[in-house]
Amino acid sequence: MKLTESDITLKGDRIIEHVPSVKDKALRINLNENIYGTFSEIGAGQETVRHFFRSGGSSGTIAKAMSAYDKDFSDAIYGVEDDGRYVTESRLKKMLGHEVRIIEQRLSRDKHPNKLFFSYANTVATIDFAKQFKGHGWVGLKYQVEPDEDYNEIILHIRFKETDARLQQETLGILGVNLIYGAFYKYNEPKKLLRYLYDHLDKDQLEIDTINFSGPRFADVDNRLMSLQLVKNGMTDAVMFDPSGHNVLPAAVLYKKNILALRGSFRPVTKVNMDMYEKSYKMFLEENKVDKDKALVVFEITLSNLRSEGEIDERDFMDRAELLCSLGQTVMISNFQEYYKVVEYFSAYTKARMGLAMGVSNLVDIFDEKYYRHLSGGILEAFGKLFYRDLKVFLYPMKDEEGNVIDSENLKVHPRMKELYKFFKFNGKVVDISDVNQEHLDIFSREVLKMISKGKTGWEAMLPAGIADVIKENHLFGYDPKKLVAQQE
Numbered sequence: 001m002k003l004t005e006s007d008i009t010l011k012g013d014r015i016i017e018h019v020p021s022v023k024d025k026a027l028r029i030n031l032n033e034n035i036y037g038t039f040s041e042i043g044a045g046q047e048t049v050r051h052f053f054r055s056g057g058s059s060g061t062i063a064k065a066m067s068a069y070d071k072d073f074s075d076a077i078y079g080v081e082d083d084g085r086y087v088t089e090s091r092l093k094k095m096l097g098h099e100v101r102i103i104e105q106r107l108s109r110d111k112h113p114n115k116l117f118f119s120y121a122n123t124v125a126t127i128d129f130a131k132q133f134k135g136h137g138w139v140g141l142k143y144q145v146e147p148d149e150d151y152n153e154i155i156l157h158i159r160f161k162e163t164d165a166r167l168q169q170e171t172l173g174i175l176g177v178n179l180i181y182g183a184f185y186k187y188n189e190p191k192k193l194l195r196y197l198y199d200h201l202d203k204d205q206l207e208i209d210t211i212n213f214s215g216p217r218f219a220d221v222d223n224r225l226m227s228l229q230l231v232k233n234g235m236t237d238a239v240m241f242d243p244s245g246h247n248v249l250p251a252a253v254l255y256k257k258n259i260l261a262l263r264g265s266f267r268p269v270t271k272v273n274m275d276m277y278e279k280s281y282k283m284f285l286e287e288n289k290v291d292k293d294k295a296l297v298v299f300e301i302t303l304s305n306l307r308s309e310g311e312i313d314e315r316d317f318m319d320r321a322e323l324l325c326s327l328g329q330t331v332m333i334s335n336f337q338e339y340y341k342v343v344e345y346f347s348a349y350t351k352a353r354m355g356l357a358m359g360v361s362n363l364v365d366i367f368d369e370k371y372y373r374h375l376s377g378g379i380l381e382a383f384g385k386l387f388y389r390d391l392k393v394f395l396y397p398m399k400d401e402e403g404n405v406i407d408s409e410n411l412k413v414h415p416r417m418k419e420l421y422k423f424f425k426f427n428g429k430v431v432d433i434s435d436v437n438q439e440h441l442d443i444f445s446r447e448v449l450k451m452i453s454k455g456k457t458g459w460e461a462m463l464p465a466g467i468a469d470v471i472k473e474n475h476l477f478g479y480d481p482k483k484l485v486a487q488q489e
Contacts, residue, residue, distance in 0.1 A: 240298070
């Protein structure tokens with residue numbers, strides 16, 4: 001028997017996963033006699049459905065394709081949004097819901113007992129004429145995997161990075177095909193589905209900053225973990241989720257807000273973290289330019305804080321997320337190591353006054369030049385970005401090895417940075433958090449974590465009310481009641 005090229009493997013060969021072309025993906029969907037649905041695309045042309053028309057056999061897949069570009073037509077079909085906007089998650093969900101209802105009404109299940117109905121939709125704003133706003137959009141799919149099963153839903157928000165409307169349209173079309181193909185053929189592996197969204201696309205073309213899975217096939221999917229994957233895979237720099245664990249669009253949450261950010265490992269969240277939050281928030285609200293109704297507190301965890309021996313510890317991440325959500329907090333996961341990058345990120349969405357709450361050791365680190373060697377302007381460039389905005393640092397004290405309390409008045413930075421620090425201190429950019437509970441200064445997350453893992457007692461008193469119960473009930477951070485019993489015996 002003659003060997004073909006595909007039959008031969010050589011020593012040292014690596015397995016390469018075959019990525020189907022966009023045409024092959026569309027064709028495979030078209031050739032499945034059961035996959036049948038609608039396409040509704042607003043704002044960037046019918047870019048996704050075009051791939052299905054071109055690949056052949058589309059009559060077996062496309063029940064309807066439409067673009068309601070006129071706003072009055074769109075409102076007549078899908079209803080009027082409360083805020084009058086069209087490129088929103090609410091609009092997308094109305095589009096998906098409306099189109100699925102029409103499919104169910106107009107196509108008889110008796111006539112189509114094996115059909116897997118779907119509705120793909122997007123509402124997008126591409127780059128403007130002046131090229132000041134690159135554009136963004138919502139993309140979603142509502143679909144079945146079994147004819148008698150309820151619908152699943154995948155909804156994501158994208159930001160275009162290209163500066164040409166035609167290129168953005170092409171990118172959107174490829175993304176749409178990847179989403180539909182992945183939803184049907186990779187739904188059992190949501191993490192892979194997420195990565196496959198970038199098939200034949202580059203991260204310089206497109207950013208995905210929000211995604212939510214729902215429905216029977218994704219009942220076990222935690223969307224917070226999916227958020228983490230977006231940052232981990234380099235699809236976006238930061239993601240946010242609310243206290244209910246639902247992924248939220250950062251732009252919508254941060255827009256024109258007064259933001260107070262607390263960065264930490266929160267492993268686990270302790271009385272120190274909550275004391276810092278409560279005291280700094282009170283001071284933040286007393287600032288002249290801070291509107292309480294527009295104030296937002298964000299607990300931020302950097303990706304580097306989630307790494308354990310070079311890898312992201314997902315279980316550990318979920319433990320922290322569980323605790324912060326139980327405290328009713330909004331959480332941000334970011335890829336920003338330096339504080340100035342966090343402020344830059346917030347500044348893209350708000351010009352209002354911001355605050356950073358941090359401990360003394362963190363502030364001392366900010367004044368360390370080694371973190372800014374990659375910048376052409378060094379530490380001065382970083383500080384220009386950090387303090388250029390209307391920003392104030394709320395400083396939480398610490399105890400040194402001798403038990404002395406260190407605050408903004410007696411902390412020590414590198415001699416070369418001393419005058420720079422005094423400048424910011426004199427101008428009120430750094431203020432001490434007042435009325436701190438001195439007993440909390442002896443609490444450290446790492447000690448609490450060590451006590452939990454070793455089955456020791458007494459750590460409960462170091463945590464906010466109710467947090468110890470959550471840890472015990474859900475066995476977070478390696479808590480094991482058997483270890484405690486063994487110790488007592």
